[in-house]
Amino acid sequence: EEEEEEEENEDKDPTQEEEGLSDGDATLEEEINDSEEDKEWAAGNNELNRSVVGDVSMLDVTLPLHDVVASITNEDLRRLLAACGQKDFGDMMEFTSDISTAEKVGEGGYAEVFRITKRWKKEAKKEATIFKILAIENDEYAGEFFPEVIISKELTRLQKDHITTSAFAKLHQVKVVRGLFPRLLSDAWVFFRENDDEAENEENPLALGDQQLFLILECEFGGHNLTKFPFSSVMEVVSVYCQTALALAVAESKCQFEHRDLHEQNVLVKRTDDEWIEFNYDLPKKNGGRVGNHKSIRVASHGVKTTIIDFTLSRLTREKKTVEHEPEIMNIDIGDEVCDQSRKDEQFQVYKKMKKLTKGKWEQYTPRTNVLWLRMIINWIIKNNLDSNSDVNKKRLGNSKDARNSRKNTFSKKVSRRQSKRKFTECTSAEEGRKEMSGETWIKKIKEGKSLIDALKSFARGIDKFVSALDLVSSDSFEKLRLLLLE
Template sequence: MSDCYWQPMLDVSPAQEVFTPKKHKDTGLPVTGREKVLQQCEQTNPIPFTECISPAMLNKCVKIGEGVYGEVFRTSNRRQSVALKIIPIEGDFEVNDEPQKTFDEILPEIVISRELSYLSEGDVNYSNNYIGVNNVSCVQGRYPETLLTQWDKYDSRKGSENDRPDIFDDEQLYIVFEFADGGQDLESFEFNNLQQAISIFQQTAGALAVAEKELEFEHRDLHWGNVLIRSTKQDHVIFYLDDQEYRIASHGLEVSIIDFTLSRLQKDECTIFCDLAADPTLFDGAGDYQFQIYRNMKKKTSINNWEPYEPHTNVLWLHYLADKLINSKTYQDSDTKAHKSALATLRSFYRHLLSHSSAEQVVVESELLDL
């Protein structure tokens, strides 16, 4: 497991309010990670699943995905489709062959998710392409039987690599994220044409550029399972970069970027990051370009130091995504002249992509919007 850190310097921002070491006025004792997480959840103590997920929501839950740290379910809340990400924490045994995260380790993911979600309210730098955070809760108790049933159905359909969540007892703690429903991941999404795929790439690059400018953000794990795609009725997706408006033809699709477990950002001199050096196995994978990206990121760091800002890591992941769109996706109109012309343009762009230093440079100085 990679360790997460924060390096506060000035006590002036919401992020620093979370991460700057503080003490209780009455006792002089340090404020704990548990207390900070509960504060983020607007709770004084963990709540039961029944208080976090209503019976109506629970009955509509369907498992749609999983990761090494938890499970993801789709349901609806007030007639809006939402996704629930449930992460067990603080237990003294491994889950999915990994130690459970502590309160201190889950806190950066909560803060980063919210900071990126706030970019949809930005002015000078604005993007609506990061998954919206509706709510974060700290929950305690056994896994609900309804969710275990949905876990089994997913396992029958796709085969789960995770431990069945019936391993948890009444004392188990979890963090439950309620996100907006971002749609289907890029890996499984079926495009009608290459123009749609190019729009997805453009939107992703624009979102990374905005977060770089506003937060010195690096995603550091932007594989195609972390790019979600949903339909939109809007003709264009708009983002603002340094007060400059950019308009991308949507071709009926909109991106949501998710999963900031390995991410890095800086907010008013408060740096939040995960120390990837603590998990050397991350750099040992083989068989897919994704695993080479981790090694390429490592080469860009200074003596395996993951605190400094190195936006070229975002370019590495854009190169990976472009490679997937060119070599791993199929398109219904692949025999048409329009497809072949667009593919030639994308391949030319792909060959020069790694020469850029950041996603911002990709947007500002390249022919990104002319793809």
């Protein structure tokens, strides 16, 4: 079958590839007749089954509200569909029909997050993507998802603008679909619920029925979060932090971005062959205006790349493409149920500080919120990743011993539809094809990197003086930290 497919690819019209059509799309267009109904159906079906949008410009597809079918009367839902470039709801079964494997990797209050591969892609196992699935439990809540869709699109565009960073999760496509939650994803949900200590969501989405609406964002796979990524040097840890700070600075410069929820679960790390990670941004004037002082900074990767995810609570200003060119603010009001929790973890203290800082005016631009999270992240890294007695490192030590005893990797599992009994198959711990450093060796690395850890602690102590991520990365102290990566 693969040989036949290769022959078909050789005979394929190169213009099809230029137009962004998959083999399945091209075949479909050849088979349909010339009737207007069939053409309209084919266009919709091609759009539904296109698995990965390679060109950022495809994210500009937004429909006028009047193009959404009249039978959908809720204005927030109509606006969400228009932002996704849809006239009507997609079908859940069709949208997920090409999924080959699925592994639940995380969750939130409204979201289920899966790492998936697709059956019809030759390179699928090498290029897994992420499905973030949010149940739209009531039409009235549809407006709450709209900002995240727009913000995800805008941050993806930063990968091709002159103000650039690739550190935000690239959005491939986003759709509103209706239908029964797929059995393959449900099986992965059950396994996560039964085997992961972090599992909290109690209701399997399968129970929501066949008329349930879901918003699905398909993004690049960014790696594993700070609680799970197996670092192999202190330099890697410092590089991840520098990349995170610079990414926020770029987004501030371009679109007045605030993440507002940048805890350790939302900073992902994966291996990379790139020696350098580049960031480009403009420095603002002291009065808040723009100035032509363009900065281009490279960070030594030390073999790791950072990806920032989850823009549910984020805030962003985007330039509308209208005659008036009036900016549009994208944000969600963060309620008291988030800000006024009694938990003493630093993450929840940051929510309280944000509420005080913004005075509850969540639409206004308050870049110091980014500094609050950068402070929390650096403290978390020092306390957990770089402390040999932390729970994270104790767990890593335990995993190393278990791996030696059983010769099995328990870091992650994935579900395979191709297996007759839906058994779970094993996969490597952090990155396919790479052997993880043992816990004992990592503890030695921490001790050897004491001087670098002390430099990180020194930087952390002075972080409160900064008013934005741009201010932070422009400081002499940050530059000294970045230059340590060159030693």
